Amino acid sequence: MAISVLEQSDLFFQRESGRTHTPYETEQVFYGCIRDGEVERVEAMMQTLLATVVAGKLSADPLRQMQYWAICCITLATRCAIQGGLDETTAFNCSDESILQIDRMRDPQEILRFLQSLCLQITALVRDSRIGRDAPQAVRKCLHRIQTDLHGRLTAETLAADCALSPDYLCALFKKHVGTSLTAYIRARRLTAARALLLGEKSLSEIAYDLGFCSESYFISCYKAQFGVTPRRDRETLRPLFESERSALDFPAES
Helix, strand or coil: CCCEEECCCCHHHHHHHCCCCCCHHHHHHHHHHHHCCCHHHHHHHHHHHHHHCEEECCCCCHHHHHHHHHHHHHHHHHHHHHHCCCCHHHHHHHHHHHHHHHHHCCCHHHHHHHHHHHHHHHHHHHHHHHCCCCCCHHHHHHHHHHHHCCCCCCCHHHHHHHHCCCHHHHHHHHHHHHCCCHHHHHHHHHHHHHHHHCCCCCCHHHHHHHCCCCCHHHHHHHHHHHHCCCHHHHHHHHHHHHHHHHHHCCCCCCC
């Protein structure tokens, strides 16, 4: 896969070379999927887009080119997420923190992987924000706490204490309005986050610990039940993709 860069913002050059920016319509479809919380479509579209996207030249420096382009993508994605119903504060905080992280990165490939993961996370936040929108305040409070504290200690007891309800009553209320048990919902959200973390360098035990699983073996078991493949095999499948992206990118590696 390759991200191409237009060397000149000149209409004559673009006509002669046959290369122009990625069509606005294509961008509309992609960001529309983020707005609608369609995680699976975003994941599928990213693979196609990365092979065909043509970005304008934003800097003579390859690293800054990728940083600037990623910031543009994040800005569009978070605004579409707000249109889709994501809380403004959550969206803006996510945008600010992500841009700070990109500012610290020194490898275009790392930025690309981070951007892929972020698009999926933002889309999932939009999807989850729509769940229980008309539910009682206690359920909405739980959903917000789960979204913002996925690495924390999330149990029926701790969440019920936040809502001043009994754990049993909160679980029944959550199941009624969300359609799945509280425990299953938390586990599914953590596994989705774990899949994104596989794009990085953390070990499986570190990912399991960070996301509150009691052991690596339990994490692996839950992951396979959710996605039909072990996290190790999932990571091995993604590695060749990242290597091909590295060799195909127009941006040279830093010396």
